[in-house]
Amino acid sequence: MTVASTKQPRHAAGPLYALGLEGSANKLGIGVLSHDPATNQTTILSNVRHTFVSPPGTGFLPKDTAKHHRTHFASVCAAALRDAGVSPAQLSCICYTKGPGMGAPLTSVAVGARALSLLWERPLVGVNHCVGHIEMGRVITGASNPVVLYVSGGNTQVIAYASQRYRIFGETLDIAVGNCIDRFARTLRIPNDPFPGYNVEQLAKKGGVLLDLPYAVKGMDCSFSGILAAADVLAAQMFAQDKLLAAGGALKEGETRITPEDLCFTLQETVYAMLVEITERAMAHVGSRQVLVVGGVGCNERLQEMMGRMAADRGGSVYATDERFCIDNGIMIALAGLLAWETGFETRLEDSTCTQRFRTDEVHIAWRED
Template sequence: MIAIGLEGSANKLGVGIISHPGPGKPAQVLSNIRDTFNAPPGEGFLPKDTAKHHRSWFVRLVKQAMIEAKVSTRDIDCICYTKGPGMGAPLQSVAVGARMLSLLWEKELVGVNHCVGHIEMGREITGAHNPVVLYVSGGNTQVIAYAEQRYRIFGEALDIAVGNCLDRFARTLEISNDPAPGYNIEQLAKKGKVLLDLPYAVKGMDCSFSGILACIDILAADLKANPNWRDPITNEVITTADLCFSLQETVYAMLVEITERAMAHVGSSQVLIVGGVGSNERLQQMMGLMARDRGGSVFATDERFCIDNGIMIAHAGLVAYKTGFRTPLEESTCTQRFRTDEVFVNWRD
């Protein structure tokens, strides 16, 4: 069976085509392309501008994906699209495009939860059996484990997502959004040496990032006003790289703590990291150290599957489609708020 997946919950428009050859055989990625809307340095991407980008590129990416996959409309079994969560206007643009294809090609629709798409694609690519999932992106931060045909949320961000925290600090520094603000923060952090004291806000299984962002923004303003500012303990000159290093180390330590707590609670030795922030090498390294101390292992994917993409929507949609799930045309809506644990996962025991 073959499905096309359409993703556009944020600033990335992704189109992917996947084939499920049959029981016991791995899924085959036939094509997986995307185009990113990047705002100027110091600015975030507005919903209306992002939606305009998605509308402009939708037909081109679908055509390109079909050519790359070497399939025709007759080969497609279903059209999968992101139902939510995400930004309203971009989601609507992709939902309209999905309905257009459904009517033109006379194919059934499957509305997919964006978070479940990340999880299912991560499980498929890595082979992780029943891991605790750390889902970290620009819009979501959740620690998840599967139980009784639901992906249960054990902990999450109480305010802003960790990816949003990093993106907003990139705006404070006015560094480039290309290829991604979080990636550019990561490259700067590799040059940092001084670990500054920042708020550490873990509250049980949940965490908070807005206070850390407010604090690091103040430090960035202080550094801008006094370029020769020195750390009072080490007397070393503080740099922008030190700020990025300190922010990363603090927020990732928080994520490792709540993930380890979830592992202890459910008795799992596996961690699967998904979402755009999951491609960060330092986060993977820190999580690996924790997991090895527990006799466990970490699973993660590269930017092709971590960062928002169409193939994860195609895969999650197709596994649901094979169990009989359909989204009628009149119900093919989208929503900015679609909880991970709202999805009935009837394709797992």
Template sequence: MPIAIGLEGSANKLGVGVIYHPSSAHDSPQEVPLDATQKSQPVRILANLRHTYVSPPGTGFLPKDTAAHHRRWVVRLVKQAMKQAGVTVEDVDCICFTKGPGMGAPLGAVSVAARMLSLLWDKPLVGVNHCVGHIEMGRAITGAENPVVLYVSGGNTQVIAYSAQRYRIFGEALDIAIGNCLDRFARVLAISNDPAPGYNIEQLAKKGKVLLDIPYAVKGMDVSFSGILYRVEELAKKLEAGEKDDGEKWVDDETGNAITREDLCFTLQETVFAMLVEITERAMAHVGASQVLIVGGVGCNERLQEMMGMMARDRGGSVYATDERFCIDNGIMIAHAGLLAWKMGFKTALGDSTCTQRFRTDEVLIDWRD
């Protein structure tokens, strides 16, 4: 009856999760209910708590401030998670933590907490790749069998497929991640960071009507967002200047309609999501896949899911995605992926438990899959 606690803190989300896996090999590890009350299922999520560091509008979250937030909250979240899960220290088999990739200071704060628990409780450490955590949690929740994975978050943009015990990266962002692009655009328009800038951009985009001309940067299987960001930042400044000019508004040349911040959000979303759909479809064709799994914080976006679904259905396929409990950074995905590795005999020595900001998805041996 293995039980793991997972600590996630690679960015501004601090998550602590407790998960139970079956002890017998014939029980499927893919049957993960959404709460601990569904006791008919062999794998159970016992606790999944999260606390977010929210910075003021127009600003990002600095590593030092984010790390301070994690240090303030990690102990109380661990206590709350253990209480909610109804488990004791003796019940826990391993301490799983995010080893990378991510922001250095927040990663370091959480890894120190994990090492402290390991020493205090005399439990083994399991360092987990953040990206692998997202993928395994997505597979477990949705039941996707062998999908092409689109991993989209604040720090990563990757198109991935499994082969020979590795998650192979077929395409990725060449410069900044899509989530970083959205976050930085939100700062220019002073869009609120609560609950997340990407979510607030999504809500504004639903009201947008004008699709403006901005760069579309797909390079083979890779994408680039920095030029797009520069262009939409220019447009945002033009919009701001227009709104301050004695009632004169910046208007669309074709329709005569006034350009709004909603139009800018709509334009950015439609363009960057179309790029992601294109490279994902190319990966599906290459590996012969019929399923797409969207993971990562940006994967919560309903418009991205809708556009990906249209493409997949045209190919006779399907799209899988999770809600905000699991697509946004969380501790339960770290506990789940860590416990999968621990059951295969993997442990992280204390001396090897330092964090790696650039920890590639394809560096991890996925020996729990065929």
């Protein structure tokens, strides 16, 4: 576990440096950044990423993803330090993703973090993946105290800050929205390179027919498994139509031709409308006019557009980042870890384990003041 030491907050005459190691899913990200406590200036020095890409129609298995991370860990780490122009001796701490995420990939990177900590005699800081996304989003966009929509392949949460915690106002009741989209991409055998959500987005831009899918908002929470099942049924109908037409047959009178573009368009419009609804409800509850969208799904232009329209109607604004920062990366782990380390937090070597279900609201945000 991550523990607070008895030391006072750390101060330095110049900038502090942190190495961040991220590997909670199929992306191995390692980066270096500096933070000057005197000026509160954060500088990104390197951001190197290597992605495990599985064949179309398949997902990434934990064992294969962990093997990928182990294979590329040393070379990606060396590249990150080289790009940053920073030596191990200059590092204040080594930060790694403690969770949440897939067990085997998380563990493979944690082992690497422990090895570097022992080799270079640098302290370890275990970081909550979700908090890393939030802090990186706040730094890059300048959002002061927004409602956060955190959407990725493994997480879907609506979050607001209060009393040194990131409080969860709503979340998925089953699968994450990114997992829903990724699994539907497998159904359609859409390529996973650069990532399935991006390819679904490009197809959706060419669609325009809104088909019938469930809409599953339950208070402040969402459910996506039923929507995925219904989308898979529509996809099966599309494949049957294609087979019939290829054999020289014809559709029934009044039957609509289903296309991959319309299926992707329908799925996006439905699930993103749900996310906008629960985010707006959270904004009303906390009295905020800012929305910060983080996580891999946060790169989606249509989601940003829909969220922006809602925020504008409330006299507010939406903040988002591009794929360098919204997709899993090492510098977000370095940032959250260094902020915690500056307040006196460290992770003892014997506690440097991983927690697949490490909730966002379990973390003490000691570096923020109310």
